[in-house]
Amino acid sequence: MAKCENRIFKNIESTCETASTAGVEQTIYLFNRTELIPEFADEDNEPNVITNLSLVSPATGYTAKGWKNNMTAGFTRNVSDTSVDTWTDTLTLTGFEFSAEAARNFDNFGDVVAVVERKVSGKQKKSGDGIFIVLGLENGLYVSDDSWASGENNGARQITLSSLGDSGESCSYYVFMVKTGTPAAPDYAATKAALEALVE
Numbered sequence: 284m285a286k287c288e289n290r291i292f293k294n295i296e297s298t299c300e301t302a303s304t305a306g307v308e309q310t311i312y313l314f315n316r317t318e319l320i321p322e323f324a325d326e327d328n329e330p331n332v333i334t335n336l337s338l339v340s341p342a343t344g345y346t347a348k349g350w351k352n353n354m355t356a357g358f359t360r361n362v363s364d365t366s367v368d369t370w371t372d373t374l375t376l377t378g379f380e381f382s383a384e385a386a387r388n389f390d391n392f393g394d395v396v397a398v399v400e401r402k403v404s405g406k407q408k409k410s411g412d413g414i415f416i417v418l419g420l421e422n423g424l425y426v427s428d429d430s431w432a433s434g435e436n437n438g439a440r441q442i443t444l445s446s447l448g449d450s451g452e453s454c455s456y457y458v459f460m461v462k463t464g465t466p467a468a469p470d471y472a473a474t475k476a477a478l479e480a481l482v483e
Contacts, residue, residue, distance in 0.1 A: 318342035369451025378440035394423035411469030
């Protein structure tokens with residue numbers, strides 16, 4: 284979805300009805316990028332909308348469970364004067380586990396796609412549009428920072444995954460939403476169920 288034109292196409296409504304809440308929900312869905320199969324909506328009208336996610340058999344997805352606001356996600360636009368702008372997606376996780384298996388899992392992080400559920404008000408959540416955002420879909424997220432110090436962060440490990448410096452994404456994020464009904468409309472519950480069906 285490379286941005287090859289500069290134009291605005293809708294009103295911007297920053298009102299009480301569209302106000303966001305800081306943080307993300309306590310479950311993030313993680314997938315190995317090479318095992319994930321996305322299906323897109325109408326490429327002309329909704330090029331950043333994913334309508335279905337499946338996995339190459341026998342792959343599975345995974346979850347990262349957080350607590351309070353100890354997981355964060357975001358993006359930064361890389362503005363270019365000579366080429367198409369790209370975006371660097373980021374995801375920061377806090378690791379409380381210190382088993383041998385947990386260490387191997389954290390040490391091997393790389394080429395990951397994350398589906399993040401934004402914290403929003405009840406009215407927005409019912410619509411399902413823009414609640415689940417997909418980061419790193421095109422080129423994956425890789426470890427850009429990984430640290431642990433016993434006297435910091437309550438002794439937890441901090442890991443940040445980011446787009447690679449020379450492999451940014453062509454859009455800030457993709458939106459995953461399953462539509463149901465007639466006429467078809469974004470369905471929060473159906474979207475959440477579709478994600479839950481992909482993880483261990």
